[in-house]
Every structure is written in structure tokens, then in C-alpha cells.
């Protein structure tokens with residue numbers, strides 16, 4: 001199975017490693033290749049592959065070319081979208097709806113805890129949206145945000161369970177949200 005991931009070379013690096021370990025093809029779109037090279041170096045022996053496509057996802061033409069190149073390389077049935085740029089997300093939805101034909105695409109949209117009771121983002125009919133909320137953790141010493149490892153493994157588990165809505169950590173009580 002193939003999956004397209006935006007902004008995947010930071011806190012989602014562990015998700016990419018988990019997906020290729022189970023044999024998936026992961027298309028990654030970033031502006032530079034150093035993050036993908038680092039990921040390939042960390043991945044070791046794996047069944048799946050990472051394909052890198054260069055684009056700034058805020059540049060409409062470059063982004064459309066990169067998504068289309070990924071599709072032509074190996075069509076994907078899932079996408080993972082992280083990042084606060086809703087314009088890039090909506091643009092991605094329009095591009096993949098046009099490419100999808102008869103396929104259905106599942107989009108995992110990762111959002112911060114302030115979106116926990118917001119409606120899911122609107123998407124064309126060809127796309128099934130799953131929302132993954134990044135929450136927080138309460139420990140005896142106080143509240144803290146999730147670590148990158150917790151985010152990566154939580155996103156991997158949410159993709160595997162494939163439910164419409166998932167929370168990593170907790171989002172309530174809101175007065176215990178950590179400060180930035």
C-alpha cells in the first residue's frame with residue numbers, strides 16, 4: 001500500500017519508519033532532501049520504501065507537480081496531513097480528488113488540541129477524512145505536551161485503527177493544558 005505524507009520529516013519521522021517497516025511505500029513531500037536522507041539512514045533494513053518529491057507545499061504549482069509525480073510513481077490510497085496551513089490541505093484534497101478516479105482516498109488530518117471539538121475539515125466526496133488530535137499528558141509533576149515519539153506512535157496506531165476520530169493523550173480537563 002502507498003501513502004502520501006506532508007511535513008513528515010519532523011515529529012512524524014517515527015510514523016514514516018513504522019510504515020516502511022510494515023512494507024508500505026511512503027511518498028514524502030518536503031522542500032529539502034536532508035530530512036528524507038536522515039530518515040532513510042535511520043530506517044535500516046525495511047520492507048517498504050520512501051519516495052521523496054521536492055516542493056514547498058505553499059507553492060501551488062510546485063505542490064501540484066509533486067503530488068502528481070507521487071501518484072504517477074505509485075498511486076496512494078491514504079494521505080497524512082500535518083501542518084497549520086489549511087490552504088495546502090484543501091489544495092491537496094482538490095488535487096487528489098481529480099486524480100482519484102474510482103478510488104477512495106483516506107485522509108488522516110492531524111490537528112492540535114484546540115481543534116478537539118471542531119468539525120472535521122470539509123473534503124470532496126472521493127475523500128474519507130479521519131481526524132487525529134494531538135493532546136497532552138498529565139504526570140505527577142504537572143502537564144506536558146506529547147513527545148515526538150508519542151506523536152509518531154500514536155499516529156501510526158490511529159492509521160492502523162482507522163477510526164473517524166482519534167486523540168493521542170488527553171484533551172480534558174482543558175484547564176490542565178500545558179503552556180507553550
Ligand SMILES: NC(=O)c1ccc[n+]([C@@H]2O[C@H](COP(=O)([O-])OP(=O)(O)OC[C@H]3O[C@@H](n4cnc5c(N)ncnc54)[C@H](OP(=O)(O)O)[C@@H]3O)[C@@H](O)[C@H]2O)c1
Nearest residue numbers: 007008009010011012030031032056057112134135145146
Ligand atoms: N499537542 C502537541 O503535542 C502539539 C501540537 C501542535 C504542535 N506540536 C509541535 O509542533 C512541532 C512541529 O512539528 P514538526 O517538527 O514535525 O513540523 P515542521 O518542522 O514544521 O515540519 C516537518 C518537516 O516538514 C517540512 N516542511 C515544513 N514546511 C514545509 C513546507 N512549506 N513545504 C514542504 N515541506 C515543509 C520540513 O522539511 P524541509 O525543511 O525540508 O521542507 C520539516 O522538516 C513539534 O515539535 C510538535 O511537538 C505539538
